[in-house]
Amino acid sequence: MEIQSYIGNFAPQLSLHERALRIFESLDIAESSRTDYKSRIWMFLEFIQAHPFNQNSFLEFKRYLAARNDIAIATKSKYLTVARVFLKELNRQGIIPADITQNVKSFQQTKKHKKFGLNQEEVNLLLSELNRLPESFSNVRLKAIISLLVFQGLRQIEVIRLNVEDISPGQMTALIHGKGRDDKEPIDLHPRSVEALKHYMDYCKVRSGPLFVSSSNNNQNGRLSTKSIRNIVTAFLKNLNIDNSTHGFRHYFTTKLIELFSNDLLTVAKFTRHKSVETLQVYNDNISRKNNLPKYYQAFNE
Template sequence: MANDLQVIEGEAVGLVRTNLDPEQAKRAFDLLPVSEITREDYKNRIGDFLEFIQINGLNRNTLLDYRKHLESRTDYSISTKNKYFTTAKRYAGILYNAKLLPLDLGKDISGKDLKGFKQSKKHKKDGVQDDEIAKIAEYFKSLPDEPKTKRLKTIFSLLVYQGLRQVEIARLDVTDLDLRTNKAFVLGKGRDDKEPIALHPYTVEAIKDYLEAYKKRSGALFTSESHNRTGERLTTRSIRKIVKVVLDSLDIHNSTHGFRHYFTTNLIKNYKGDLLTVAHYTRHRNLEMLQVYNDQLNAEQDLPRYIEAFERVKL
């Protein structure tokens, strides 16, 4: 890390842009007093901040500029933006504590921590819609019957039929799957141990085809196929890119997380608002967020009555 940074006293901090080592940056998080899950999350997300620095350089306003950059990203949820911003702040703090930066970029002029993004719990980005799911299904029917197609179909099955988060898919190992009982053991958000989930028959079918095509018996369920990272565990960022390619090709303007919204909404519709049962499948730790989904569904169903109330009042 010391070889990469050129410390300059005063307002500016210089950076040798062509000599950033992502692996070295990841190791910087090793001594933080955080859980292993949080540490891995930091390591998976730091690459985005490093790329931003490569392009824009490093100065006392870098974190503010990075926040503006994240704010402009329409493919990230507020939660995801906060995770990337927190990762960047923690990394800047590590550099400052190691005396590689002359000032703490994570604090404003008054010494207060830079704030992340706020979102009302009542606001929720729309999920993938039924007609878009139909387009994706037709897309898969058009693809050749080859290993790459089976890999792609398995990733989408875990999104559509299981509602898994990107990080949960990235963390899956082959040994986490028990296809005799149609279960998987998932390391969920904010959890320290894996929890069992029921696998839909369509997911099981996709997984079996994929495992057979790639002759996978152990290790990470999904690994990179890019030349410089072949065999390494697929990252959340890579999963987003894989999904985005498909969505863009079908002119679907949504994100990977939109499938979790679809999964949750579909269950609430079919379980007639029985949120306790839905929570079993979505693995929400409290019902507040599920109630937001339920309220939105009820509002949509009630919309015709609202419109009719003003039917005879036309300006």
């Protein structure tokens, strides 16, 4: 049976993809999640259009993803999650008669970080190179962005959500719209972050609205996107032969604090704003593993 047979009475004038987007619009979720769902649902829609839709379609889609060698397990999990959310909502709205996602497990992933953050040598190098850059809109903006990544450990989405009104240089604080949160929370700014932000706002004459804006012709003075932030930062890292990502800064920030506060994870969580101390334990385990490597090497050298 084709999926259209089930949802034919739901906005019949729209294509299947358009109907799926309409479904996501009705969900009470963060806009970042909605955008992610909309961008990933296409794979499941293509799958069910190519295969008869039945009570095992979700399980079959999982097996299809599992058999693909060109997609990382983390990405497979995201595609599966989007399909699960979509099908559950179809059932909740009475569009399909049953929740066919029940008893189908998610992909199992290790909690260990597969990618590591920047190390101190790399951070020292990029900060040194930043100081050598000539002053321009792009360079001053880059310095401000990297200050928030290095000294505050902000996520990409948190950086782009910042407004000028969220920054209080005098009080050395900022209001952050964090991941999965409905309201903003105050954080303390490092003196070097305050210095970089004040210089950026003065030099680039950013007075109100989005803190980080574009200088491109297509989006003049519009808010930067997460993709723009990622491209700006990774291009700078690539020029320094540093093979890492924007999230590598958060790994660096978190690891640095765990080492500084002697594994006091509750204190570290207040600065990193991790909801779960269990997540921080993964960082702690990585630090312990690295510290124990010399003993492991020595054991077999003898």
